[in-house]
Amino acid sequence: MNSPWRRPPRLLGVFAHPDDETICAGGTLAKYASSGAEVSVVALTRGGAGQIRDAGVATRATLRAVRERELDAAGKELGLTRTRCLDHPDGGLSEVDAKTLLEQVSELITEFDPDLVITFGPDGFSGHPDHVAVGAAVTAACYRLRSATSPRLFHCHLPRSGMLLRDRLAAWVVELTTRFKGTREFVRALSVFSRETAALGYAADFVSVEWYPAGSYLIEQGEEATVMHFLLSGSVEIRREGPDGRVRVVDRSGPGEFIGEEGIATGRPRNAHVVALDDVTSLTFLAAEPLSVDGHRDQALPLLTRTLPSGDRIDARVSTCIDVSDFVGHKIRATAAHRSQYPIDATMFPDSILREMFGVEYFIQVLPERELDTSLFDEDSAGWGE
Known part of the structure; x- marks a missing residue:
């Protein structure tokens, strides 16, 4: 980083819960920290109302202390200089007096004296009321202090x-040279990873856990390949049906194995039945209905959007x-450090x-604030409309 500051630039992230910093901006925090910036993060709660996805890590009584250590x-x-948790109630930030929250956040910004502040926008990143409350307080505090400290x-x-x-x-899976069979740890990690990334919008899948009684079809030969299964429990038989209607068993699969991946990868109809x-129980992956920019289904996109190289609208x-x-590894390892919430191994998934x-x-x-333009034309067109 070519810093215009005589001291290292200071970046402060203010969020609601331990793990918000990693999910929202972990790669960015790691990137600037590696370039020499002093990067600090404050969580306004200790995350005591969060889920406990690994019972060996925390109990409800210990979760707040555990999540504070996980943030550290x-x-x-991520290479952060400092982390800190405050003691507001998790799930109750929207009920904290707005003036009190504003004063406290203003004091934090004054204390850390950052050149740049990162927080949530009005949508709360994921819509969480705590996120919305924190974003509003931090934004108001930065506007209040801008004449004194001018933080970006x-x-x-x-x-x-x-x-x-x-x-x-x-x-x-199709490209692997050996048959894939996930460990118990992989089964748990994929369940958490797939549902969380889909819920946040990193992926467009509809991910659910489905139950199939013995003797029922998970997949029928000849049908369009739209769903992929990852078996969590139970076993299935792969049966191929010939033109004469005769059926022969060609394989069996059990927990930790994917089912239906070949049809998804090739786009061809199913070449066999899969019977329980x-x-x-299966973790199922299906293409979800299209989502609008703000995450709601069955609504038109806002008029003001731009198209990314990926084709996604933003x-x-x-x-x-x-x-x-180059810092995705840092983000994933930091995510795994929040083990009470994300019991994953950073090396489990393809880079x-x-x-x-x-x-x-x-x-955003x-x-x-950007200054208002005084002309509708570029400088090259100076003189028009004057």
Whole structure:
């Protein structure tokens, strides 16, 4: 980084919960930290109302302390200078007096004296009320302090991706030279990873857990390939039906194996039946209905959008995209450090998928405000309309 400052530039991220910093801007924080910036993160709660996805890591009584330690561990993966958790109630930030929150956030910004602040926008990144409350307080504080400290302010933004994790996983499995069978850890990690990335909009899949009683079809030969299964429990038999109606068993599969990946990868109709031998539960991947920019279904896109090279549409207010492809590993390791929320191994998933999902982070610049133009034409057209 070619810094115009005599001291290292200071970046402050203010979020609601431990793990928000990694999910919203982990690659960006790591990138600037590696370039010499002093990068700090404050979470206004300790995340005590969060899920516990690994019972060996925390209990409800210990979760707040555990998540504070996880933030510190994630900060080390990202190269952060400082991390801090405040003690507001998780899930209750929207009920905290707005003036009180504004005063506290203003004091934080004054204390850390950042050159740049990152927080949530009005959409709360994911719509969480705590995120919305924090973003509003930080934005108001930066406007209040701009005459004194003039911090640059950016809101994190997550465009809805059209990428299908189903297709990427299918292509990966088909290209393997040996049959894939996931471990128990992989089964748990994929369940969390796939549903979280779909819910946040990093992928456009509809991911659900489905139950199939013994003797039922998961897939029928000849049908269009639209769904892929990852078996969580139970076993299935792959049966191929000939032109004469005779059926022969060609294979069996069990927990930790993908089913239907070949049809997804090739786009061809199913070449066999898949039948549950006993009761089966499956993590299913299906293309979801199109989403608008703000994440709602069955609504037209806002008029003001721009198209990304990927073909995805993005809110036209987005001002900045940061290439963090070299720091995706930092982001994933930091995510794994939040183990109570994300019990994953950073090496479990193909690097190509992770880079496509997380290789760019987007922001909307709020401060300094852009000055109004005084002409509809470029300078080359000076004189027109004068």
